[in-house]
Amino acid sequence: MTAELRALEANSTWTLEPLPPGKKPIGCKWVFKTKLQADGSIERYKARLVVLAVAATKNWIIHQLDVNNAFLHGDLDEEVYMTPPPGFHSSQADHSLFTLTTSTSIVLVLVYVDDILVAGNDLSQIEIFKRILSTHFKTKDLGSLKYFLGLEVARSSTGIFLNQRKYALDILSDSGQLGARTALFPMEQHLKLTAQDGDLLPDPGLYRRLVGRLIYLTITRPDIVYAVNTLSQFMHAPQVPHMTAAIRVLRYIKGCPGQGIFFPSSNSTHVSAYTDFDWASCPTTRRSTTGYFIQLGTSPLSWRTKKQSTVSRSSAEAEYRAMAVTTCELTWLK
Incomplete structure (x- = not known):
């Protein structure tokens, strides 16, 4: 606490003054947090x-x-x-x-x-x-x-490897899925979740917190982006089938918690992109889904799965919309 106050005083963040007449001071309290290293050891107390x-x-x-x-x-x-x-x-x-x-x-x-x-x-x-x-x-x-x-960084002469292994294991532990059976892929290929799939969850906060943490995990896990994007569309009123699908993502993560992305040192700075679409894939709105993956040489750089903003009346229209979004991202990166 003394170290925090000294740092605040050194930056002249505030001055200590008598309370003027007619003014009410707001209260305050100390909030203690332990910051950990990647291996779980304590770094200090306090993408x-x-x-x-x-x-x-x-x-x-x-x-x-x-x-x-x-x-x-x-x-x-x-x-x-x-x-x-x-x-x-x-x-x-x-x-x-x-x-x-x-x-x-x-x-x-x-x-x-x-x-x-x-x-x-x-x-x-x-x-x-x-x-x-x-x-x-x-x-x-x-x-x-x-x-x-939350990103673990390992560097060698061959390149830089990023992963969120500790973060992934924390999600599994907090969700009670450390002992669950693993899954080979994060979501069934033809699964179509809707807002009328089943009973509402008694505590929607559990689903929202879980999906929110999975969203952050996509920073180093392009393989779960599509599944997490689908799950995030039901945050307002999550239902039992939505939670079942989210648990499957956790079972997939359990099989490879340390998976991440690798930036090789022997690489070029040529930017390339891959894009695709799923025409009218949303059963509720009939909007198409855009997906893209962009690389710097062979280093994964940017990836996204997002529902298109309007309904495309043909697959060709959906394809051009997907290419337009990808081109915008390429232009920004360049």
């Missing part, structure tokens, strides 16, 4: 994949930083302006990404609230950045990237 794919291909250095405390505020009535960090330019495609490019070096800084990734080809430039940042904020240098936002 974008594109950068990693490029870093693996270019054999860049990747370090990780953590700000001791971060501040999330509600809506502001005032306009607030802030200059970007000196020398760094914010990406127009992703405003949490900052780049510093010289004739001989490049440094990328990716900020996710209070977690920071620093990648580049020049270790001295990375160390200079970390040193300057530490003079303005209380930061903790976590060294080479190993565990980031």
Whole structure:
């Protein structure tokens, strides 16, 4: 608690003042949380994949930083302006990404609230950045990237491997499925779930929490994207068959909890995409489903399954809509 207060005071977050007449102070309390390492050991008390794919291909250095405390505020009535960090330019495609490019070096800084990734080809430039940042904020240098936002990172001379094994096992444990029989695939091929499939679940919160966690697991698991997309369409009123289908996804995950994605170091930066559609696949709305998978060389980069926004009156129309969505994603990535 003392460390948190010292960090707040060092950043001049607030000043201690007598309560003005007619004002009511809001209460507060301490919230304690244990942050764990990938192996379950205690780290201390208290995601974008594109950068990693490029870093693996270019054999860049990747370090990780953590700000001791971060501040999330509600809506502001005032306009607030802030200059970007000196020398760094914010990406127009992703405003949490900052780049510093010289004739001989490049440094990328990716900020996710209070977690920071620093990648580049020049270790001295990375160390200079970390040193300057530490003079303005209380930061903790976590060294080479190993565990980031629930993603386990393993690096060797052949590339970078990402997985969410601990996160997947936590989902299985919390759902009581650690001892369940495994399934070879996440969803029956011709399964058509609807909003009128059966009895409502007595506690819909269990289903919503489970599907929400599965959505986060799709960061490194393209193989469950279609199944999770289907399950997420029934969050408002989940029924027994929907939960049965969700349990099957868990049984599939149990068979391969450590499965993830691999970014090889011997790779090209050529971007390629695959897209397909399922015409009028939704039995309720008759809207088609778009799916795409994009690679940087042989590194998986971006994947998605999403119901199309309108009803396509022919399979050709659905196909063009799928290609249009994929083209938009390609343009953004480029």
